[in-house]
Amino acid sequence: MPWAFETRFLLPHAAACVASDAMGKIDDIAKARRTVKLLPDPPEPLTGAGLSREVVDALLEPAGFAPFHRAAPAARGGEGAVEPWRVHALDKTGCAALIPRLNEMPKSPGKVVNMLAAADALLLVTWLPEEGRDWTASDLNMEHIAATGAMIQTLLLAATERGIGNYWSSGGVLADEAFDLLGIGREERLLGAIFLWPDAPEGVEAKPGKLRGQRRAPMHWTRWIEVPVS
Secondary structure, three states: OHHHHHHOOOOHHHHHHOOOOHHHHHHHHHHHOOOEEEEOOOOOOOOOOOOOHHHHHHHHHHHOOOOOOOOOHHHOOOOOOOOOEEEEEEEHHHHHHHHHHHHOOOOOOOOHHHHHHHOOEEEEEEEOOOOOOOOOOOHHHHHHHHHHHHHHHHHHHHHHHOOOEEEEEOOHHHHOOOHHHHOOOOOOEEEEEEEEEOOOOOOOEEEEOOOHHHOOOHHHOOOOOOOOOO
16 A cells, blocks of 8 residues: 555654545545635725634644744744744635725835735734845845745645635735734744635636746656666
């Protein structure tokens, strides 16, 4: 059985916790995840209750198990979470309230306000550079970025598994200009603005990702290396 081969790499107690159909379920969830933007036009908030904080917390719990092996700079002095990421969350009411505030800013918010109008929640996921705002492309910072990316992907999969639409945006004006407005420290850098969606109402544009149809099988981006036996 294929799963028996995989579980030999797990500690005994971990292997015992893995259901026999877990591999197939994870595969299905990963393939089911979609990049979709909801864009109400005009950007007027959609009706609905949005997602509760309890539901959002349930998505963040598995995301917090993403791999990392370098502590966040803020945690090394014994203060703050050890994870190299931080999450700043807005519920549906907060998303709606943010629209007029962004429209008042010098830089146009573009389609961000349309997405805020549709969102049931927004999670701004940042990472913590070693040097703060004036960060460099060091190996350690690359590890922080990679770990935060893994956390975001796990979050997207958790949302997909629960039937919650999602979109990983680079953030636009949310990536810098809105930091002070939202109380996000300047020592943080935004890696993803994660929009969580309801089902698309009739008449609201649901724009899919541009590159999904161009994905190729692993054989096109994998190279097996044959090391000569001495």
